[in-house]
Amino acid sequence: MTQLLGRIRRLGLPGAILLAGVALSACGKNTVQPQNVLDPKAPIARDLDRLWDPVFAIAVVVFVIVEVLVVMVAIRFRRRGDDDSPKQIHGNTAMEFGWTAAPALILAVVGFFTVINIGKLDAYPKAGPDVMRVNVTGHQWWWEFDYPETGVVTANELHIPVGKTIDVRLASADVIHSFWPPKLAGKLDAVPGRLNHMQIKTDAVDAGQTFWGQCAEYCGLSHANMRLKVVVHTPASYAAWEENQTASASYALPADTEAGNGAALFRSKGCGGCHTINGYTAGKVGPNLTHFMSREVFAGAIFPNDVESLRAWLRDPPKMKPMMPNNGLGMPNLNLAETEISDLIAFLQTLK
Secondary structure, eight states, X not given: XXXXXXXXXXXXXXXXXXXXXXXXXXXXXXXXXXXXXTSOOSHHHHHHHHHHHHHHHHHHHHXXXXXXHHHHHHHHTOOOTTOOOOOOOTTOHHHHHHXXXXXXXXXXXXXXXXXXXXXXXXXXXXXXXXXXXXXXXXXXXXXXXXXXXXXXXXEXXXXXXXXXXXXXXXXXXXXXXXXXXXXXXOOEEEOBTOOEEEEEEOOGGGTTOEEEEEEOSOOSTTGGXXXXXXXXXXXXXXXXXXXHHHOOOOOOOOTTSHHHHHHHHHHHTTGGGTOEXXXXXXXXXXXXXXXXXXXXXXXTTTEESSHHHHHHHHHOHHHHSOOBGGGTBSXXXXXXXXXXHHHHHHHHTTOO
């Protein structure tokens, strides 16, 4: 008994640290809308939630039975003094059959519910008049959204019309990511060299709402800062958004203005080597900045798209978000003067 208590005391601090880590892992930065998989808001998410309920119930029953038996055995059959070894049960056919058949039966029940749910998910259409395709590419550490039917390419914000089934085609430009908007659908890996498919479908009550998501596969230094935002539009609102995104713009800005100076800086500082602005620059490394000011967030959907955040970002990007610019991952510190930062912000504000 003394040895047992000593072991428990030795495990006290590591155990407390482990429990604290588990508890803190549930804490999120997003206080506006926590990413709660148990609060489904769309048909596919509800299908997954209905699978969770019976599986969780079965798991709870199994857990309780096993823990009760463990405690009973530990108490009843604990060693007392010079007790002889207890009678062994090896070769007891009835018991061996029982502890083999019971788990097999449990797995069969769970498998039954799982197969039914897979069939439901597979029934969602992948093509047709009510299906819209969006190509989604994971980058370290941001999401790219390409709408092939219109040629619109944007970043970090997925805009979709309510009621349509969205055929999401997932790929990765570098490492394995996982696309996960928990209140709308399940999660699926974006794997380099492979194209994966998942569907998102929303209800009428979702129109006008915003849902958050997250990369759910560890992908490097700034994995925790790789979020995404899904904006669900009414048909009219989506048509207006699409019209704005496909509109062409003129970048012939007066040279003696902040915006004009910012446009020149955008090229001279090498920004155009990483970022595309349709009709102006054609960089392929960073997010497409066409109509940048129509977005509410930037930098992996971490920061609000306002002057204060942009100023802090342009002043020192790696300080705002952990990145590895020396390895070509993320934006480097360009050591901009404050006047240059103001000029660049003025230029970005013209990208509406």
